[in-house]
Amino acid sequence: MDNDYFSIDAILAENQKVQCKFKQRIPEMGHLGGGSERDITPLNKRQIPIWLAYIIIYSDWADFDIPQPFSNKVRNALRAEPRSVRLSNLVGAGTGWYVFGKTIMDMLGDEQGVEMSEMLVTTFKGRLVDVIDQAQHFAALGPVGGGGGGGIDSAPQMFREGLDTTERELFVLAQESARRMKKWYEESSGGTKRVA
Amino acid sequence: MSTETRQFGDLATQLIMESRRSTQTDTLLKYNDSLVRLLIREQRDLERAAEALEAGMDELQGPPPALLIIQTAVSRNKRCLLAYHSHRIDRLRDLYWDVGGALPHILNNQGFRSKFSPHEVDYLRQYNSSLMEFRSEFSHELDITASITNPPKDLHVLVHVVKDCGVIQTELGSINFQKGQRFMVRRADIEHLIIQGYLEEVS
Numbered sequence: 001m002d003n004d005y006f007s008i009d010a011i012l013a014e015n016q017k018v019q020c021k022f023k024q025r026i027p028e029m030g031h032l033g034g035g036s037e038r039d040i041t042p043l044n045k046r047q048i049p050i051w052l053a054y055i056i057i058y059s060d061w062a063d064f065d066i067p068q069p070f071s072n073k074v075r076n077a078l079r080a081e082p083r084s085v086r087l088s089n090l091v092g093a094g095t096g097w098y099v100f101g102k103t104i105m106d107m108l109g110d111e112q113g114v115e116m117s118e119m120l121v122t123t124f125k126g127r128l129v130d131v132i133d134q135a136q137h138f139a140a141l142g143p144v145g146g147g148g149g150g151g152i153d154s155a156p157q158m159f160r161e162g163l164d165t166t167e168r169e170l171f172v173l174a175q176e177s178a179r180r181m182k183k184w185y186e187e188s189s190g191g192t193k194r195v196a
Numbered sequence: 197m198s199t200e201t202r203q204f205g206d207l208a209t210q211l212i213m214e215s216r217r218s219t220q221t222d223t224l225l226k227y228n229d230s231l232v233r234l235l236i237r238e239q240r241d242l243e244r245a246a247e248a249l250e251a252g253m254d255e256l257q258g259p260p261p262a263l264l265i266i267q268t269a270v271s272r273n274k275r276c277l278l279a280y281h282s283h284r285i286d287r288l289r290d291l292y293w294d295v296g297g298a299l300p301h302i303l304n305n306q307g308f309r310s311k312f313s314p315h316e317v318d319y320l321r322q323y324n325s326s327l328m329e330f331r332s333e334f335s336h337e338l339d340i341t342a343s344i345t346n347p348p349k350d351l352h353v354l355v356h357v358v359k360d361c362g363v364i365q366t367e368l369g370s371i372n373f374q375k376g377q378r379f380m381v382r383r384a385d386i387e388h389l390i391i392q393g394y395l396e397e398v399s
Contacts, residue, residue, distance in 0.1 A: 006279045008215045015209055026261045032204070052204060055268045061261055 009165075013099040014051040016091065020062040021045050050103050057107060066112075069097055070104065075119060082126030086162030096165035098124065127167065134160060135171045139178030204269040207235050208276035215283045224287050227313035232280075235273055242270050288312075288320060297341035299324045301392045342387055353383045355395040364389070 004010040026040040032048060040046070048056065056062050068074075069090035077085050087097040098120060105116040134156055163171060211231055218225050249263040291308070295301050299320060302308050309317075331340050361373045366385040373379070373389075378398065389395045 005275060006282045008212055008219065008279060008283060011212050011276060011279055012209075012216065015205070024261070026265075028260075028262045029265055032265070049205065051272050052265065052268055055264050056261075059261070059264065 009096065009099055010103070013096065013103050015049050016067070016100050016103070017047040017049050018053050018064045018067050018104070019045060020048045020053055020056060020064045022056075022062040024061045026061060050107070054107060064107075067100075067104065070101060070116065070119070078119065078123050078126075082123045083130055083159060085123075086158070087164035087167070088162050091164070098164055098166045128170075130159060131163065131167050131171050132174045135174035136178045139175045139182065204265075205272050205276075207231065207238055208273045211235065211280045212276050215280050218283070218287070224284065224291065224308075224311050226311045227284070227316065229313060232277065235277060239270060239273055242266050242273075246270070284316065285319065288316060289323070292320060292323065293341075296388060296391050297324065297327060298388050298392050339384060342384065348383050351382060352380050353386075354378060354380050354398040355386060355390065356398050357394070358396050359394045361389055361394040 022040050022044045023042055025042060028038065029040055032040065032046055032052070048062075053062075053064060057064055074085065074090065091097050091100055101116065101120045105113050105120070108116060160171070211228065214225055214228060214231075246263055246266045249260055249266070253259060253263070291302060292299070302320065303317065312320075327341075355378065357373045357375050357377050357379075360375050363370045363372045364386065367382050371379060371381070373395065386395055390397055
């Protein structure tokens with residue numbers, strides 16, 4: 001996600017809305033977030049996309065709450081067992097939990113930002129091993145989505161379904177990579193030369 | 197006016213969703229000229245609104261919040277426009293290198309050509325000529341447009357002519373490639389013809 005400016009994923013992640021509680025009157029902008037009055041009055045609550053919320057929060061016209069996907073409840077569940085949480089359910093389809101988290105983090109003050117950052121990293125590390133492990137297992141079975149969900153266990157399957165978009169991409173990459181390695185070993189001239 | 201300002205960034209999001217769809221299906225979609233134009237028109241409307249606010253601004257109080265919000269919307273649209281075009285250009289370049297720099301192959305193919313905007317065609321042409329100029333400086337030592345994924349096993353290759361390509365210069369002199377004939381030629385000389393489908397490698 002370097003050079004976020006042109007990144008399609010980063011742009012779409014910023015479309016996620018956050019709940020803002022306004023502290024000041026904003027004339028003429030009543031239409032933001034679907035309101036029908038002409039102005040925004042103090043104590044109005046609106047759902048504003050993050051890309052717009054930046055300036056509102058920075059100029060201190062409103063406060064925002066940490067969105068639900070990163071609430072304390074989620075935080076605690078992750079701390080207990082990162083692999084048990086279905087990240088794909090927390091955010092809408094199409095945006096990643098991690099990507100959204102990063103955009104929120106950019107907006108928070110230092111202390112909260114560091115906390116958030118630690119939560120994201122720890123979660124990622126806790127889940128990554130399983131992501132790659134399952135991907136390599138699936139490489140042996142065939143292309144993505146190839147029938148049957150790979151086994152009687154429903155826990156791995158649930159984990160796979162709960163992957164966030166970033167993890168899904170990694171999954172596909174790891175799977176493809178393992179598949180190609182296998183193919184290369186089998187195709188090596190002579191077929192018998194194997195590097196153990 | 198009320199419906200279009202109600203949704204700052206909606207048009208831009210539509211455009212970016214196209215980029216995402218393009219990545220997910222790994223295809224280049226048709227250049228969405230109408231959406232781009234709509235976006236640019238929205239930008240101009242926003243600009244006018246901003247200027248009106250600026251004109252009525254009280255110097256001491258500073259810019260009204262509405263002005264900053266409008267400016268944010270303008271930046272957002274700009275970012276989305278740039279990202280859309282940048283994403284397409286990346287795909288164009290990949291397409292170009294996939295065919296080993298055989299530009300006519302891309303441009304003569306109506307399937308591809310219909311998806312490009314006129315500016316994108318210009319881009320490809322200029323990219324091609326810059327590259328050709330660069331490549332010619334060391335073409336005796338190295339051909340950068342040759343394939344790197346399949347290293348050639350032999351210096352020469354046996355080819356079967358699928359389509360007439362006329363007289364081509366090779367190391368053995370000029371050869372007239374006619375449909376149905378077979379030749380043993382140096383791979384480097386006719387690699388581009390294999391890519392474009394005129395010749396077929398006989399394994």
